[in-house]
Amino acid sequence: MSNQKYIxxxxxxxxxxxRDIAFEDGVITAMSESLAPSSQTVIDVKGSRVLPGLxxxxxxxxEPGREDAETVxxxxxxxxxxxxxxxxxxxxxxxVADTAGVVEQVFRLGQEAGYLDVFPxxxxxxxxxxxxLSEIGAMADxxxxxxxxxxxxxxxxxxxxxxxxxxxxxxxxxxxxxxxxDPRLTIGSQMxxxxxxxxxxxxxxxxxxxxxxxxxxxxxxDHVKSRVHICHVxxxxxxxxxxxxxxxxxxxxxxVTPHHLLLTDDLATSYDPxxxxxxxxxxxxxxxxxxxxxxxxxxxIVATDHAPHPTExxxxxxxxxxxxxxxxxxxxxxxxxxxxxxxLMDWQGVADRMSIAPAxxxxxxxxxxxxxxxxxANLVVIDPSKNWQVDRDLTxxxxxxxxxxxxxxxxxxxxxxxxxxxxxxxxxVQKIGEVH
Amino acid sequence: xxxxxxxxxxxxxxxxxxxxxATELARINDGQIKKxxxxxxxxxxxxxxxDSTRTRISFEAAAKRLSADVIxxxxxxxxxxxxxxxxxxxxxxxxxxxxxxxxxxxxxxxAQRLADNQWxxxxxxxxxxxxxxxxxxxxxxxxxxxxxLGKGSKDLQGLHVAIVGDILxxxxxxxxxxxxxLLGAKVTLVAPxxxxxxxxxxxxxxxxxxxxxxxxxxxxVMMLRVQQERMTExxxxxxxxxxxxxxxxxxxxxxxxxxxxxxxxxPMNRGLEISAQVADSARSVITxxxxxxxxxxxxxxxxxxxxxxxxxxxx
Numbered sequence: 055m056s057n058q059k060y061i062x063x064x065x066x067x068x069x070x071x072x073r074d075i076a077f078e079d080g081v082i083t084a085m086s087e088s089l090a091p092s093s094q095t096v097i098d099v100k101g102s103r104v105l106p107g108l109x110x111x112x113x114x115x116x117e118p119g120r121e122d123a124e125t126v127x128x129x130x131x132x133x134x135x136x137x138x139x140x141x142x143x144x145x146x147x148x149x150v151a152d153t154a155g156v157v158e159q160v161f162r163l164g165q166e167a168g169y170l171d172v173f174p175x176x177x178x179x180x181x182x183x184x185x186x187l188s189e190i191g192a193m194a195d196x197x198x199x200x201x202x203x204x205x206x207x208x209x210x211x212x213x214x215x216x217x218x219x220x221x222x223x224x225x226x227x228x229x230x231x232x233x234x235x236d237p238r239l240t241i242g243s244q245m246x247x248x249x250x251x252x253x254x255x256x257x258x259x260x261x262x263x264x265x266x267x268x269x270x271x272x273x274x275x276d277h278v279k280s281r282v283h284i285c286h287v288x289x290x291x292x293x294x295x296x297x298x299x300x301x302x303x304x305x306x307x308x309x310v311t312p313h314h315l316l317l318t319d320d321l322a323t324s325y326d327p328x329x330x331x332x333x334x335x336x337x338x339x340x341x342x343x344x345x346x347x348x349x350x351x352x353x354x355i356v357a358t359d360h361a362p363h364p365t366e367x368x369x370x371x372x373x374x375x376x377x378x379x380x381x382x383x384x385x386x387x388x389x390x391x392x393x394x395x396x397x398l399m400d401w402q403g404v405a406d407r408m409s410i411a412p413a414x415x416x417x418x419x420x421x422x423x424x425x426x427x428x429x430x431a432n433l434v435v436i437d438p439s440k441n442w443q444v445d446r447d448l449t450x451x452x453x454x455x456x457x458x459x460x461x462x463x464x465x466x467x468x469x470x471x472x473x474x475x476x477x478x479x480x481x482x483v484q485k486i487g488e489v490h
Numbered sequence: 491x492x493x494x495x496x497x498x499x500x501x502x503x504x505x506x507x508x509x510x511x512a513t514e515l516a517r518i519n520d521g522q523i524k525k526x527x528x529x530x531x532x533x534x535x536x537x538x539x540x541d542s543t544r545t546r547i548s549f550e551a552a553a554k555r556l557s558a559d560v561i562x563x564x565x566x567x568x569x570x571x572x573x574x575x576x577x578x579x580x581x582x583x584x585x586x587x588x589x590x591x592x593x594x595x596x597x598x599x600x601a602q603r604l605a606d607n608q609w610x611x612x613x614x615x616x617x618x619x620x621x622x623x624x625x626x627x628x629x630x631x632x633x634x635x636x637x638x639l640g641k642g643s644k645d646l647q648g649l650h651v652a653i654v655g656d657i658l659x660x661x662x663x664x665x666x667x668x669x670x671x672l673l674g675a676k677v678t679l680v681a682p683x684x685x686x687x688x689x690x691x692x693x694x695x696x697x698x699x700x701x702x703x704x705x706x707x708x709x710x711v712m713m714l715r716v717q718q719e720r721m722t723e724x725x726x727x728x729x730x731x732x733x734x735x736x737x738x739x740x741x742x743x744x745x746x747x748x749x750x751x752x753x754x755x756x757p758m759n760r761g762l763e764i765s766a767q768v769a770d771s772a773r774s775v776i777t778x779x780x781x782x783x784x785x786x787x788x789x790x791x792x793x794x795x796x797x798x799x800x801x802x803x804x805x
Contacts, residue, residue: 247688248688248689249688249689249692251687251688252687252688252689252690252693253664253693254598254599254622255598255599255619255620255621255622255623255661255664256598256599256620256621256622257621258687258688260688324602324606325598325599325602325603325606326603326606366575369575369577369607370575370576370577370603371576371595371597371599371600371603372597372598372599372603373597373598373620374597
């Protein structure tokens, strides 16, 4: 916990109100239209928005196992740069996060790094193999307090296993985050199936492979009265199924990634695997449907699916390349570009979809709180009127596989505060923690 | 024209330029001394990361008849089979001073990756990339059709060509659909629904599931090879049923127009998509496609490396 004291001068809250915000010892202590500083450090944030620190429910931090692509530390720094105060480390590491030992290791690495909360996600099945349940209870009871379980990267395809997992996590109010992809319909698939995949001779990845699993799983969740979260929804059809499920009162939540809000499958015509991602980029009508669903709340949250890969995994033929793209440092700018600047959503909506709702789904304490006296001082300051240019050589992430290299994006994140401590000042990531 | 990656990058004029150049060069191939000094001192590398004897020797013959130095770099026993990346292979070829690289690769887009990155500076010729395109095959097919049915015309206006078989996985089909329609021909695809790509309605061609319905109206019929692996991937019940509906046999051949020609890019599965009688019939131009292939590939190398089409009558 930091003993530094700050006042953010002339902050604009998500709802548009102007306030000075004072915080110390990790907690917001005072808010009013004008605060007189005493011993605090005053930061003039006039013209900027202050949002609750962003919470990502879908991050690949690669540690343990692929420290050449990312570590908990480098991923934490990338997260801080992007305005995040909490990340959720996906389970597809090596070894897989399917035991209390691995999730506790990742949790501890997050604490040592100190930039933000790292909440490990546990694997649903042992080794992500889809055959038998992992030690879900032990992970839930560990110091990492795992509440989200996912085989992300793989779909929990066996319907009986999925049913059992949904039932089992009811014991502690957990949730299964499903990577919805019928493996039989996507053998060797490379990109969205449609006119472009046909023309390029790249094996198609039909929308129905995603939608069929979403449909099955909302029905299963309904049947066993449990909670399912759909990772990275990409299709208009998937949105319709989730809408239907929510209307029926089924306990389903869903996420969309920034890249699926912006990029489309025609980018594959370059055969540049920087655009190769799982699930694949879809058509522009899908993108429009996803934006509208996020604005409406049918899709509850934005999650990055930040997926770092070493250079050689992308500097090759499309079909040889790894799936995935970086997302942490660009997420908020992409959401501003696709949702706010288009008039679909206001900043209160951004705060909800990127902080409040994800913290609620994950059950993350002291995250995603409204900015008010007594809340944790997890805050991000963004100047929406400024633009910046993405440069892959300047990422905080260890990897460089951003699809936005060279893009001019709106919204400059100037400050991030985690538990009252500045992790980013004037857009520069600070040195935090003990081990550097 | 720096590279030949996809028919989609060609204008009709450029395509006709290559066909006309091939017509000129074919006269050399018919003569006693089958060699021109045009590319003396230039190096052409055949980078074949996927097995293909036919296309490789065709390009090799073409390059040699233009006096280029030819280096063959094949998958088996090479660094590619030892896991070398495309980038490292390309940089090796660059270091060796390749003026042109003819690449055959199992990955769609491999030729474009080679051309788009700064790994090497030479011309890239796509000799078949995955299930994407095979532009030199389409050019030799168009050349063959024009020679037989063109009646002195530069393009293929007014002609109707059927392409029959596994369209979904065929790079030959993709390149031919683009080129034949670019040159004014009407293209009809004939295949079982499982072997047609989704959204194919948007392509510049018509579709049919019924070979018998199409045959009487076409000027050329192009049979595609059915790959062995399709048999086990649920695309059709079995080889006999495929052959019964989509194989070209002597009975079906009778319904063709008198003037119609029969084509196949090879290698053929005799008895499956084409019967031996049809393959060896007087209407079959299949071996002629092979010899035309050398002229057309000479023309491609000529246009890319000499920088312009050959003037008609200049040889």
